[in-house]
Amino acid sequence: MTSNAGARQVVVAGVDGSAESIAALGWASRYAAATGAKVRAVHAWHYRSASFGVTEGKTPESVTEGVEQGLREDLDRAVAQVYPDPGDPQLEIALRYGHPVEVLIDESKNADLLVVGHHGHSAFAGILVGSVSIHCVTSAECPVVVVRGD
Numbered sequence: 001m002t003s004n005a006g007a008r009q010v011v012v013a014g015v016d017g018s019a020e021s022i023a024a025l026g027w028a029s030r031y032a033a034a035t036g037a038k039v040r041a042v043h044a045w046h047y048r049s050a051s052f053g054v055t056e057g058k059t060p061e062s063v064t065e066g067v068e069q070g071l072r073e074d075l076d077r078a079v080a081q082v083y084p085d086p087g088d089p090q091l092e093i094a095l096r097y098g099h100p101v102e103v104l105i106d107e108s109k110n111a112d113l114l115v116v117g118h119h120g121h122s123a124f125a126g127i128l129v130g131s132v133s134i135h136c137v138t139s140a141e142c143p144v145v146v147v148r149g150d
Contacts, residue, residue, distance in 0.1 A: 009037035009112040014104050014132070016043060017078045020117025024147040025082045028115040031145075032090055037112065040092040043075040044103035071095055101135040108140035115145045 013028040015021045025041055032039045045067075072095055076086065083091050096103045108114045118133045133146045 009035060010040060010110065011037045011113045011115060012040045012042055012104070012107045012111040014044070014100065014114070014116040014136075015041045015075060015078050016100070016117075017074050018117060018119065020119055020147065022078055022081050022117075024115045024117040024145075025079065027145065027147045028113075029082050029090075031113070031115075038090055038092060040094055040107070040111070041075070041079050042094045042096060042103065042107055043071060043078075044096050044098055044100040045071050046097060046099050068095060100132045101139075104132065104136050105139050105141070108136070108142045108144075111142045113143050113145065114140050115147060118146045118148045 009032075011028045011032050013021075013025045015025050025039070028039050028041075031037065075093060075095060079091070079093055080086065086093075096107075098106075104114060104116065114136055116133045116136050119131070133144075137144050137146060
């Protein structure tokens with residue numbers, strides 16, 4: 001958690017392009033507007049090596065660059081649903097490599113608040129599949145808001 005007195009708060013929102021993550025970004029945006037905080041929209045991605053047989057550092061750079069370009073475009077489209085002006089000074093957009101749980105927990109170390117969406121699974125199903133939101137609630141180093149989907 002950030003601790004500089006008088007420094008602008010940082011609200012990290014996990015954005016994966018889903019309706020739930022866009023709702024979480026919207027919540028973070030409204031919170032930031034009310035408190036003067038800055039929002040960092042973070043999209044985490046990784047190669048699922050067990051599924052695709054590729055990993056970071058072993059995949060040709062041109063492939064990784066192409067994947068990242070597509071993900072940046074997806075992230076920009078998702079963010080534009082909440083922030084029509086991509087140059088908004090209250091907003092920072094970040095694409096980070098890594099499993100979403102690891103990336104968001106790492107981001108929470110330098111945040112005042114972490115906001116994530118919940119995909120609507122039951123608590124039991126969430127435990128079985130290892131829900132990102134559940135892991136964030138139990139492991140983040142700052143308070144966490146979980147925004148439920150419609």
